[in-house]
Amino acid sequence: MLFTRASEYALLSLIYIAKQKSPIDVDTLANELNIPRSFLAKILQNLAKDGLLKSFKGIKGGFILSKEAKDINVKEIIISAEKKEPLVFECASTCGCPNNKDEDCKIFPMITKLQDKINNFLEDISLEQIINEN
Template sequence: MLLTRASEYALISLIYIAKQNIPIDVDTLSNELNIPRSFLAKILQSLAKNGLLHSYKGIKGGFILAKKPNEINIKDIITAAEKKEPLVFECSSISGCPNNKEESCMIFPMLCKLQDKIDLFLTDITLEQILN
């Protein structure tokens, strides 16, 4: 599982946004967090598309949390930022082995157990816990 800068920036942005009481625009976030504006805008749009942020247009527009911090978990953030589920290996996904060798693969059961533990871990950590 590789977490890219997109996941890192998504987490950092959500922490910053959660501490505000008003919508925060991309320019402010980009300057405050030292993140390239165009890359950050794409990440924030993805977070909004996945229901983690509300996006408001106009002079007083920007982004604000769409849910309470205790309702946003790390797995949802990573999935939205990366645009895919965080997987240990491709074959540990819900769809199974891409080569259809689940029956003969000796490590498939172990990979599935590892994936389940990672999913549970990432689901159990909320934005609220990080804020505290």
């Protein structure tokens, strides 16, 4: 699994938004972070739709966190930005197992353990921790 620019921009945006006292608009955010406005707008809409941000319309509109930074984890940010679960491995089913999870698959147990560790790791890192480490 590679983090794409969508995940990177989502994380950078949420860090910036979390540090603000009032809603921040897309144009300001795009300029401050040097992110293409249209791409950023799509990411922020996804984050808002998934309940990580609140959006406000109008002159003083923009985005704020919908919950405390300590209650937002990296895994949910990635899922919202990418629109899919972060997977370490996508089975090519070359071993011939149906549904990619047959007991005959030699690597599935190891991959499952690795995926569980990565999921736990990403769930254990909060937005607040990232902010405090910078």
